Amino acid sequence: MxxxxxxxxxxxxxxxxxxxxxxxxxxxxxxxxxxxxxxxxxxxxxxxxxxxxxxxxxxxxxxxxxxxxxxxxxxxxxxxxxxxxxxxxxxxxxxxxxxxxxxxxxxxxxxxxxxxxxxxxxxxxxxxxxxxxxxxxxxxxxxxxxxxxxxxxxTTWYGSNQTLKRMVDGGEVGKLKKIMVKDGHQGPREIGCSEAFLSWLTDPEKNGGGALIDFGCYGANLMTWLMNGERPIAVTAVTRQLKPALYPMVDDDATIILEYRGGTTGIIQASWDWPYSIKDLTVYGEKTSLHAVDANTLVLHSSPKEQVDIPLVKGYFDGHLSYLQAVLQGDVNDHMDLSSLANNLIVVEILHAARESAKRGERILLH
CATH class of the missing domain: 3.40.50.720 (NAD(P)-binding Rossmann-like Domain)
Known part of the structure; x- marks a missing residue:
């Protein structure tokens, strides 16, 4: 032919x-x-x-x-x-x-x-x-x-976090006992943030706080997602100014504890005083634990000495632009995902309670 x-x-x-x-x-x-x-x-x-x-x-x-x-x-x-x-x-x-x-x-x-x-x-x-x-x-x-x-x-676009979530939802760690999130870096001035950015990032009114807001939000976001939109019943927080000469108006280090019904505990460590940049998520279940070390590394621990590197799932979005294109076209249901309004209303509520807890030195109940 x-x-x-x-x-x-x-x-x-x-x-x-x-x-x-x-x-x-x-x-x-x-x-x-x-x-x-x-x-x-x-x-x-x-x-x-x-x-x-x-x-x-x-x-x-x-x-x-x-x-x-x-x-x-x-x-x-x-x-x-x-x-x-x-x-x-x-x-x-x-x-x-x-x-x-x-x-x-x-x-x-x-x-x-x-x-x-x-x-x-x-x-x-x-x-x-x-x-x-x-x-x-x-x-x-x-x-x-x-x-x-x-x-x-x-952290929404980290393959490690997306894989961890699928494994948790699939029951591979058993009932969630503890969720730990560490987020932050050496400090915004130390890593060279622009003066325009610093002008409001270190302002308690314009940013809402310091490291507690800047990096505490990551943990609150991930925990709300892992808990499928459940609100914590109580929030306790401690904030510190480790570098008052650099950040005189806001906290630069915060630890937040979230209590959930059923016994799950969330611990958020947010700081502008880490020795290096860190965005790290660990979940502990009845059977095992999963540690998302960074964007591309997920480790399963069946005991302190036994660990397995987990291959990451493919197919989630590589960033906010591809995600937005899909969700605006109706190809993705964004209900309670990491970017959703529903999730992030709870995030702000957690951060508000954490600020109040640190200020008053009290455990704050969420009604």
Whole structure:
């Protein structure tokens, strides 16, 4: 059988150009189209790197600090047309798939006040809100306008954590007895966070606290997920200022204990005083324990001396952009997953109780 081939050189140049433009347009539209609220959070660099690699489209950036605008324009070669003074101004001009907030935690509610009534979903960097009042207002807006709100954590995309969760749900460790999470680093100043980021990260009003908020939220998020949305019955916390000269207004070290019905205990160690960066999760069950050492390492311990490296499951999302694209298209049910509003309302409640416990020196009951 003869197969007729059409040589490329036989296609007129104009047709080739039109086909190229068409496929480039289709490819671009398949990428997530986002807008940015604020540039003061250093995590925005992850998004801007993805933009440079054409993994996402940025339709607009709202930032009132002109020095920050100039900094990021020069670093990432961003066009003037992308920039707006406020989120409100920006959303009068463009209509993104979602707004990504990279601003102070206390300002998340302000972004929600603008985005959600327009039916535009919102993703904030962890945690969801600085206070219970802000979190409840965001939830009220999300419900009223039937619009999704997500919270982004680096640890959501760890294959080790996703594999650990599947094994726990599959009964491979037995009943959960204890969950331990260690999160933090040497300190935000010590690791070179930008001054724009530090200006609110070390402010008790704008961030909601210090290490307790910055890194305690990871543990609260993971524990709420592992406990399938169950709220703890009590929270006890101790905070310290180990480096008051560097962080005079906020705690830089926190230990939080969560008590659950049925006897499960959660222990969160959040600090800006580790000797190195750490994001580590361990669960202890009736049968064995699992230790997610880092993003790519999961170890099963059947005894202190016996351990097995567990192969990681494939198929979960590699980051927030691929996740958002899937969930906004209706391909993923986000109920009570790590990014969900339901999970993160409980996270803020835990953090609020932890602050109160540390302040009052008391065990706080959650009603």
């Amino acid at each position: 003869n197969t007729m081939m059409v040589p490329t050189c036989g296609v007129p140049g104009l047709l080739l150009m039109l086909l190229t433009l068409f496929f480039n347009h289709v490819s671009a539209r398949e990428r997530l189209q986002v807008a940015v609220a604020g540039l003061s959070h250093d995590h925005v660099n992850t998004l801007l790197n993805a933009y440079q690699q054409e993994a996402v489209e940025i339709l607009g950036i709202a930032e009132s600090d002109q020095a920050l605008v100039v900094h990021y324009q020069e670093r990432y070669k961003l066009d003037d047309v992308l920039f707006f003074k406020t989120v409100d101004d920006m959303l009068q001009t463009i209509r993104p798939d979602i707004v990504l907030a990279y601003n102070a935690i206390s300002e998340h509610v302000d972004a929600a006040e603008v985005c959600l009534p327009l039916g535009i979903p919102l993703m904030v960097e962890k945690p969801l809100a600085a206070t219970n009042e802000h979190a409840r207002r965001i939830a009220e807006l999300a419900t009223k306008y039937r619009t999704q709100v997500f919270t982004n954590y680096e």
